[in-house]
Amino acid sequence: MSQxxxxxxxxxxxxxxxxxxxxxIFDTIKSVYALYxxxxxxxxxxxxxxxLMGKYGDEGDKLLFKILNSGDYFKGISDEDLASRDTLKLQSRLCEKGLRYDLTVPFARYVVMHREExxxxxxxxxxxxxxxxxRPQKGRYREFYQCDADVVGSDSLLNEVELMQIVDTVFQKFGVRVQIKINNRKILTGIAEVIGEADKIVDITVAIDxxxxxxxxxxNAELREDGxxxxxxxxxxxxxxxxxTNDEKLATIRQVLAGSxxxxxxxxxxxFILDTLKTVGLKNEIQLDLTLARGLNYYTGAIFEVxxxxxxxxSITGGGRYDNLTGIFGMPGLSGVGISFGADRIYDVLNALDLYPKETTSATQLLFINFGEQETAYCLPAVAKARQAGIRTEMFPDKAKMKKQMSYANAKHIPFVVLAGENEIKAGKYTLKDMExxxxxxxxAxxxxARVKGE
Structure with a gap:
């Protein structure tokens, strides 16, 4: 028996x-990105x-999928090398490539390679x-999609403002109420300075996050463990x-950070970001959250989470400002800011709230029933007309029992079915059935x- x-x-x-x-989800996000x-x-x-290696820390390097060299990948490796079981040494000789871990490092590589263009x-x-x-677990996969947008080559905070507008617009289109949280890594660095623990900034941010x-x-217990x-x-x-309020928090933290x-x-x-956003009028709430730290240490300015x-x-979306994206590839000083929508989590949110438009899951709009060779020949010109009009249309391919064809329409959530038998052919028309x-x-035809298109 086969496996x-x-x-x-x-x-x-x-x-x-x-x-x-x-x-x-992807088309909605793409359409908003294009608007901006x-x-x-x-x-x-x-x-x-x-x-890829060395860009994500030791733990990240362990999570990279390495690809064995093609052909005789043991060529040039001695029995002593194999017997040593030195994983790091062997993998560097057995594998020259790996699957991308995120979209940020490949983007940095792309910018450096194509800078002149x-x-x-x-x-x-x-x-x-x-x-x-x-390690796979609920909500954590080995393969998943990222939906990133970044602006590089500009220090302007208007980029941060635009990214927040993009977040607001995307979730408006989805019909999902969200809270956008914002903070700044410079504020967190200032906090570490004023409490006398400037050298512990990473430990502090990782803990309060x-x-x-x-x-x-x-x-607090984790902070104690970190010294x-x-x-x-x-x-x-x-x-x-x-x-x-955001203004009250800013006023207080400004006093706390006086001198930093x-x-x-x-x-x-x-x-600046919050005041500017007031003038454009977000539909969703934006909140200054001083505990927002985001784990990635390369953020250097504003950070966001949704x-x-x-x-x-x-978190279903996150991002922030980084000052040296391309420095890892020898091109220092190129500032950027970006966001990433978590498509898999957004999928779960839209499912939980039942917010998918009905037409999203209804691929075919119109099904022509197959009563036989003569009837099919009569229907095919109408099928072609419907498709030319932009209506997603099928002709059932087999002369099957009516019950089977209607079950097919129900299973695919097809809203309209066309029937054409002897009487319809004589009249030069078709019977349209509204399945709902x-x-x-x-x-x-x-x-x-016109009816299917709602005209």
Whole structure:
């Protein structure tokens, strides 16, 4: 007996209905990116390991999928090398390529390679799968899509303002109420300075970024484990617990950070973004959250995170400003800012709130029933007319029982069915059946097209 086929853990098949929903998400995001002048690029699924390694830290490097060299990949490797079982040494000789871990490092590589062709500032978006050799679990996959947009080659904070407008517009189109959280890494650096723990900025930000997940007591315990003094932890408490409007929080934190040049600059940047957003009028709430840290240490300015308000879910969009994207490839000083929509989590949110438009999952709009050779020949010109009019149309290919053909229409959620037998042919018309109401009407091909299109 042959073995039943399977797919690798942490990967998924997507059926027609799931793909229709996913394409709705991707197409909506693409349409908004295009509204703001972003252009699409794609990069290869695999990059050289030289490009990927060392860009994500030791833990990230372990999660890279490496690709064995083609041909005799053991060539040039001695028995002693194999017997040593030195994984790092062997993988560097067995593998020259790996699957991309994210879209950011390939984008940095792309900018450096194509710098002379690019018009700065360069506004790019990229919607492609990435791969991570992580332990699969609920909501965490080894293959998943990222939907990134970045602006490089501009220090202007108007870019941050535009990205927040993009977030607001996308979730308006989805019909999802969200809260946009904003902070600034310079503010966090200033906080670390004023509490006397400037050299512990990474430990502090990593710990307070977990506040929502593990609570204040556990955050404080983690800070103690990282060697943060009790005095510094005590100074941190009122900052973490700061409440009020965005303006009130900014005024308070400005006082707290008095004397910290970097901290005050972070306050100024955040104030500019929030004040400018007031003039354009976001539909969703934007909140200054001083506990927002985002784990990636390359952020240097504004940082963002988006959460759905009407269903429990983690961050569904995030991003921020970074000052040296291309420095890892020998081109320092190119500033950028970007966001990434979490397509898989947005998919779950739209499912939970039942917010997919009905037409999203209804691929075919019109089905012609097959009563036999003569009837099919009569229907085919009308089928062609419907398709020319932009109506997604099928002709059932086989002369099957009526029950089977109607079951097919129901299973595919096809809203209209056309029947043409002896009487319809004599009249030179067709019977259109509305599958939802059950109503049937004798119509010309042109009338059917107008009805299906809602004209």
């Amino acid at each position: 039943k086929p399977s797919i690798p853990k942490g990967t998924r098949d997507f059926g027609p209905e799931e793909m229709a929903k996913r394409n709705y 002048g972003f252009q699409q690029i794609e990069t290869p699924a695999m990059e050289t390991l030289h490009t 690019l018009q700065m500032p360069f506004k790019r978006y990229q919607i492609q799968p990435v791969w991570r050799a992580d 977990k506040l929502d997940k593990i609570g204040l007591d556990n955050v 943060i003094s009790e005095e510094a932890i005590a100074k941190l408490q009122p900052i973490i617990a700061l409440e009020g 040049e970097v901290g005050e600059k972070g306050v100024d940047e955040t104030k 959460k759905a308000l009407d269903t429990p879910m983690g 109401s059950g109503d049937q009407q004798l119509m010309t 042109e009338e059917i097209i």
